[in-house]
Amino acid sequence: MGWRLNLRPYLLIVPALLLTCGILYPFGLGLYYTLFDFSASKPQPDMVRFENYETVFTQEAFWNSAWVTVLYAVGAAAVETVLGVAVALLLHRSTIVGRVLEKILILPLMIAPVIAAIIWKLMLQPSVGVINYLLRPFGLGGVQWTDTPTGALLSSIAVDVWVYTPFVAILALAGLRSLPTSPFEAAAVDGAGWWYTFRRLTLPMLWPYVLVAVIFRFMDSLKVFDIIYALTEGGPGDSTVVLQIRAYLEAIRFQRYSFGISYTIVLWAVVYLAAMVLVKHLGKIQRKAAEVPAK
């Protein structure tokens, strides 16, 4: 009987251990491959140590992709946060319209991002797309949405915002509904205005929830592939070639496997560091928010 009790802790960690190995094995193998010059034209490669990383960092294409990736991630996460919180505040007033909108709001999240991008590609089409058709009465019917570098990036961000703002809104709404009511009642008794209450009470207490959404959206946006590839294929020129697309082109299209994986490892490091900073920040904010008296 005693040995069973002694064994139990080890058995309990087995699923977690298997899961960890399942994650670490491919990751480790990928990392290992980056030390070689493995490609279709060189199936029996030589060890090149860190040469792939050196090449990545000395390529102008990498820095262009890194810049585009950051612009995209910051732009998408920022807009989604502001819009998501705004939508949550509107829906928090429990009217019938609010409850109906709440159900509709979740629809974009049910559509695969690549499908959403294709739908938007059709809607943004300059001559037959519905967006230009709607803009025509205002004299703006000829916009070539994805034909310019700025337009292509902004259009991609807009699609991301359309798909993922509901995610932020739902998290923010859940946060709003869990806030204590007494501070708001006290503020109302003291005659505090909406803006003051929002700035001094709602936002500080809601911030941990918002930051969780920001962390998820920022990390996801750094890893974007489907939306941009379906909408612009990375063009025009290299204007929307984010790191994931560059990695895909290198590893799959051009069959430089090691080099392509090096791109993904660099991207992983960036996402990991960004997540660490944000999570650390989240901890601080959560502790600060906890100082607000609970209901």
Added chain:
Amino acid sequence: MDMHAHDRRRFLALTAAAAATPLLAACGAGFGGDDDKSDGSAADDVTGSFDWKREKGTTVKALLNKHPYTDALIADLKSFTEKTGIKVEYDVFPEDNYFDKLTVDLSSGRASYDVFMLGAYMVWQYGPPGWLEDLGPWMRNSSATGADWDQADFFPNLLQADQWSLKAGAPLGQGGQYALPWGWETNVVAYNTDVFKKLGLKPAETFDELRDIARTIKQKAPGAGFDGMYGIAVRGSRSWATIHPGFMTMYARNGLKDFTVEGGKLTPAMNTPKAVAFTEDWAGMVKQGGPPSWTSYTWYQCSSDLGAKKAGMLFDADTAAYFQAVEGASPASGKIAFHPGPKGPDGSLATNMWIWSLGMNAKSKKKSASWLFLQWATGKEHLLKSAITHNHIDPVRKSIADDAAYKNKMNNLPGFIETFEAVVDQTKIQFTPQAQFFDATTSWASALQEIYGGQGAGSVLDGLAGDLADKVG
């Protein structure tokens, strides 16, 4: 407690070692695929007299791209099974995903598919890693190949296009036969006869004329009853596929090269003064007479626009226009005519081509049955039936191109046969064969988009050439 802690540490250390073992084993195992490559061809194992029933009861697996040629093949598969007793299982993927699927599958080193569709450019990518079976020994073995297959009946430039020595820069038509031509396309101009008649236009004989006509249609067609019509549909997406049809055809007719080859070393030539001037003119033509949202245009949008009367002209594969021109296929059917397109300054009608070929997986375990399938699919009987009863046009065989029933069918389309005959002798692959083809042409398409967006052609193409020099040199 101490004992427990000690045990836990030991347990974790042992588990970690066990987890690391397969990782290390994998590291030592090399990089995928097995190394049991034999020097001799499996074709040598086939002896005796030729017999279609030799592999009766076998199942061959095919990977196919969604295409009218594929539809014709699938419709006739029953004949193959009746003739050979071989069953064919197949997967069909749309073109957007097809080559990724094929590339990943072949690079896995497994024989998931025995036979597949590919283009001649893919031979340059799939040939060097040893993924493609050399079909030469099969073709030469009279026990494996029936006399009625008639190799001499193929247009010679098509067979040569799938033949390569696997050396960068080496011309096609030497070395292994890595695929067989099955269906092909020349790149010519198709135009809407109604708008040409109304605006008093004639097909362009020079590139300058083509640009003028494209601009004129965009300016005047909407006011002449062709609402929303623009001048010329050409591809523009950030893909290798943008470069090879109209652009490469006109580029070659101007005597321009993608690379120069000296002593086996490739030097990018997209930035010579003549190439820069041509590229600038091409981008200018698109800007003044091309489609809105050109940077997302694939062959499908180009072809659909011609069919929907949105484009006055199409400079692309003759088949892309043909599929819109056949009766009832589109609003423009019956009003589409064909023309070889502008000549080069020296009268050249050099034309780039695309070949849908059929290849065999070098790792296939059913090579003999697969060869029988390839032989049947590229044989006279199936191809003639497909050309006449389906839309498998631009025959790879001379006998079909000359067949009265085929000619009779195609004569319904104004200028098709004449255009085909005008360019057929000068149609070949105008690119320099090399393994980095897809990187080079994708970057080239990206450069073209930048020039279209207003950046200086000289500096963009210098940057492209500099980047490619390191990769192909």
